[in-house]
Amino acid sequence: MNTLPLLTDRPVATGERWIFSVGFNVADTLGDTSRIDSELPDIAHLAEGGARVAVLSHQGRHSDSTARHLDDIARYIADRLHRPVHYHPDNTTDAAADRSRGLAPGEVCVFGNTRHHPGEETGDPHLAARFAALGDYVAVGGFSKAHRRHASNVGILAHRPGWAAGSLLTQTRLLTPWAGSLPGVPSAAFLGGTKPEKTLVGLTAFTRTYDLVVPGGAVLHHLLRARGYSIGASELGTAAEDCTAAAARAACSTTARIHLPRHVVIARRDGHHYTGRQVTAVTDGVPDGYAITDFLPEPWLTSELRRLRSGARVIVAGTPSLHTAGYSTATDLALGLAGAPAVDGILLGGDTVAELRFHGPTSTGGGSALHYLHHADLPVLQALRDHTARRTA
Template sequence: MLPLIKAIAAQDAPRSLLDRCIVWGERWIFSAGFNVVSGMRDVSRIDAEVADIARLANAGARVSVLSHQGRYKDGSAQHLGDVATYLSGRLGKEVIYVPENTTESAVDHSRALAPGGVALFGNTRHHPGEESNDPALAAQFARLGDAVAVGGFSKAHREHASNTGLLKCLPGWAAHSLLIELERLSPWSGADPSVPSLAVLGGVKPEKTLVGLRSLSQTYDVVVPAGAVLNHVLRAQGYQVAKSELGEEPERCTKATLEILGSAAARIHVPNRVIIARRSGGSFADPREIRITEGIPSGFAIVDFFLESWLQDLMREFASIGCRAVIAGTPSLYLQGFGHASTQLLDWASAPRVKAILLGGDTVSELPFAGPTSTGGGSALCYLGEVDLPVLRALRENAATPWTET
């Protein structure tokens, strides 16, 4: 059994799949969080869940795997045939791919699996009700099994039909992969006044602002906004950011940032000097250094920034006495050749007494870092700030529910 998750009180720890005796021929749903981009360049999220699926199959369970990829609303959700092929190789057995997941044919495929058989069903985000946690869709998914093992740490901060929705329909257990992520993150979770702490929040996703900035500005000593988070901070302070990246829901994020800045316990780093470049589609040209007070010219975007002297002094102090640090989101447009802030922060995070972790699939794939990582992104940020997640709450509620298993 996995050691008790240190950051969760014993009475709040979810029940583990490792504690569940698997009966030969049982029908199980495995709720995964593969979400690999086209081309299968980064398969770490699949690899993280292979052991749980193998344990179920090796014990004779009939395993129906549900996973997501892309988004329904922007048309990026794709079929998962390549994932089934890759999973077959990792498990050493054929994984049947069934493109559907709610039809009678899909249910028939789940029932026809032999003990030890594994099938990957269609992308859950082919349904508009997946991300809105439609209970009717969850009930359709639930027909693929009689119990559910919940993995998919990357979506554990979201209440979707294929995770928290399924837990309203079937008895459920936390996958070992989910608990491993919690254990990995526990040194960086919650407030710890005994150890200095610094968080870097970059990237473009709204959760970096709405979840990360809100929570870590209360539990960490210093927060360094970067990427879209920095641009929202600048907008909230009255600066025009021209073509700088704001991600989805820009008005909501900027409004939330203004509120967060007014109540932040952390010291928030706002650079006086930034590097801007002319934006043309997905490329950048004519880079130059300016002061924020000069304003961002029309057609230009912030692509990098310089650390203020007070922050550099504090980083040296933290590195000498020991501290914890989180980098969630690439601080600058590193892959486009703008690596000043990213390189400086990574070099510091690699110091012997800096206990640092990189969060998020894009961050991990883009930045060279030899230390601890988590592909959890928004889930990791939510857990670090709240020491809890919607999926964990749903698992605890599920465990307290009297079920009649078939």
């Protein structure tokens, strides 16, 4: 971190054109605004210094048409900062570049959703060059996508000098107590959700560094699938074959004790709806049309969780059961331990934080947090250091 260029160390001159790359990937209800709130101090810092600020953010996925417009984000920022915040619906056209140049010193404008472009997530260099036309300098926040080499965060740094926003430092410092192994301090990781990084990165990392791993959601489904059990219509997420292979390798861990339930809760699946709750043995397999929605803890796990309440490090990365659909046994176990008074617990990820009630520390990025905990670095941080080194060589 000592070689990272920091926005707080960069004086801001009146009239400078800044691009602020962020990750306002929040639900359209704006129920959990932590990803926006974490960037507000630096937006205010630039604007109050007289900069002309073009905010460049993503929301949703291009592939499944969830990439909505961000005009409500602009209104929210305006309300919080008590200053006008404009909105411009595109971000790569000549009109967008003209709009950014037309901003007055101290003005802020949120530009269109970067994920309206298919090249955003693939790091298209031509798209990055078009984004770069919105300013002369880049402040890089958006911890939630810091593990991705996207056009709007890593790609844009090939065209403009960049500095790390405070949110990147805040999040990495927040995560430090849960990184790696800590002799003498018991540790437990609950994994869930459907995103592949929970298996590819989370399961791989924690089975090497933590004492106890309790998989749920797609992570559990991949582990059961790797053992040859039928999982019916249970959710596997994307990159299913890679995840199952990673689960098979992680299952051989000699460091962590992995909880694999003998009984799971299943229900008939119809899209995102589940009916007809049943309990079945994993050895009997999950019937066609049914999906795993929860699991029953083994007696040894119940005893171990009781012991850990006297002091442990605990991570919850992804919701371990279909909590929002009413299947909450595994999730209650995770929250009960993470929230215990003598436990240092943390929740990782925007979806997890939005779904669950938790009063302890939370991270705004699940995938980025897992990547940082596993590698002690992030692609965005690497890119900021590399481009600074080349610029000053």
